[in-house]
Amino acid sequence: MSSPEQNVRSGRSGAAAGHGPVVAITGxxxxxxxxxxxxxxxxxxxxxxxxxxERRGDVPGAIWRVLDVRDPVIAERLRGVDVVVHLGLDLDLxxxxxxxxxxxVRGTQTVLTxxxxxxxxxxxxxxxxxxxxxxxxxxxxxxxDTPLRATAEASFVGDLLEIERLGKRAPRAHPGxxxxxxxPTVLVGGTDTSLTRYFESPRLLVVAxxxxxxxxxxxxxxVSALEYAALEKxxxxxxxxxxxxxxxxxxxxxxxxxxxELPPAIALGAASRLHRLGLTPxxxxxxxxxxxxxxxxxxxxxxxxxxxxxxxxxxxxxxIEEVAGRNSVVGRRLGRKxxxxxxxxxATVALVGTAxxxxxxxxxxxx
Numbered sequence: 001m002s003s004p005e006q007n008v009r010s011g012r013s014g015a016a017a018g019h020g021p022v023v024a025i026t027g028x029x030x031x032x033x034x035x036x037x038x039x040x041x042x043x044x045x046x047x048x049x050x051x052x053x054e055r056r057g058d059v060p061g062a063i064w065r066v067l068d069v070r071d072p073v074i075a076e077r078l079r080g081v082d083v084v085v086h087l088g089l090d091l092d093l094x095x096x097x098x099x100x101x102x103x104x105v106r107g108t109q110t111v112l113t114x115x116x117x118x119x120x121x122x123x124x125x126x127x128x129x130x131x132x133x134x135x136x137x138x139x140x141x142x143x144x145d146t147p148l149r150a151t152a153e154a155s156f157v158g159d160l161l162e163i164e165r166l167g168k169r170a171p172r173a174h175p176g177x178x179x180x181x182x183x184p185t186v187l188v189g190g191t192d193t194s195l196t197r198y199f200e201s202p203r204l205l206v207v208a209x210x211x212x213x214x215x216x217x218x219x220x221x222x223v224s225a226l227e228y229a230a231l232e233k234x235x236x237x238x239x240x241x242x243x244x245x246x247x248x249x250x251x252x253x254x255x256x257x258x259x260x261e262l263p264p265a266i267a268l269g270a271a272s273r274l275h276r277l278g279l280t281p282x283x284x285x286x287x288x289x290x291x292x293x294x295x296x297x298x299x300x301x302x303x304x305x306x307x308x309x310x311x312x313x314x315x316x317x318x319x320i321e322e323v324a325g326r327n328s329v330v331g332r333r334l335g336r337k338x339x340x341x342x343x344x345x346x347a348t349v350a351l352v353g354t355a356x357x358x359x360x361x362x363x364x365x366x367x
């Protein structure tokens with residue numbers, strides 16, 4: 001299977017200077033930022049790509065500006081830029097949560113303020129459809145103008161809600177600066193999140209009485225949507241994802257992974273204890289996104305002419321291939337020895353694993 005980088009670059013001509021906007025991309029040395037920089041650097045609809053990161057990356061044709069996005073000097077580096085796409089976020093599950101939040105919020109504040117000071121006309125932010133919140137009474141699918149009902153109880157969601165707030169406030173504080181916000185669904189393709197780790201478990205944890213619905217977004221589709229935003233073909237807040245969604249039963253049939261169904265009190269209690277003891281990076285709030293629907297329509301991008309290249313079924317197949325050989329319980333990666341031991345537990349793997357980990361942590365701490 002070809003890599004996201006190969007697919008993003010396929011069918012592109014050489015990097016001839018276009019007559020479109022000058023686009024700056026933060027976080028351009030890796031991940032989605034790098035893929036977008038590669039795509040725009042080869043586009044004849046983009047005049048110039050300014051790549052910004054703390055280290056120099058390998059994007060041919062881009063002009064590099066090596067600096068921290070929290071450094072106010074970024075305003076000088078954005079002179080002459082028409083559009084800035086801010087992807088310089090820390091979304092590493094293993095990062096210290098307080099330091100991560102400080103970096104994400106301060107970085108976004110600095111980029112938006114610097115963009116306004118430099119005369120940039122548009123800023124593009126990328127958060128997640130998780131900001132809508134996973135609620136039992138959600139419509140299926142959610143309209144994109146649905147009020148955001150997420151709380152800060154899940155990984156990164158507090159950061160993303162604050163980024164959304166900053167993005168919506170920026171045009172009022174800085175007239176002349178427009179802000180576009182993209183909200184991808186479950187992102188797949190070289191990513192590591194609590195939701196992709198869900199599929200690393202020997203059994204899929206299903207909370208009794210819940211009605212999960214799954215909607216994926218391949219990184220290639222996110223990059224093409226970001227290109228739409230950078231070229232100013234879309235405006236406002238919009239969701240990005242595959243058309244439609246999959247029910248939990250379809251997920252189990254397509255993935256070949258059977259479920260482990262637990263009562264809500266046991267599932268939520270175990271997740272909370274593991275996180276409180278520092279054994280898992282995923283807070284209990286992450287479970288809501290595997291319990292309740294939060295799929296979206298994506299109509300705004302569709303109205304602008306954008307379509308996803310990938311289907312939910314295709315993305316799920318790629319995700320299962322990516323996580324093959326990895327083992328997680330409630331979002332915690334297990335070593336080979338732990339995985340072998342827990343694998344023998346069969347259908348009770350989630351419960352046995354959780355109990356063993358909690359007992360081990362309590363013993364170490366003298367609880």
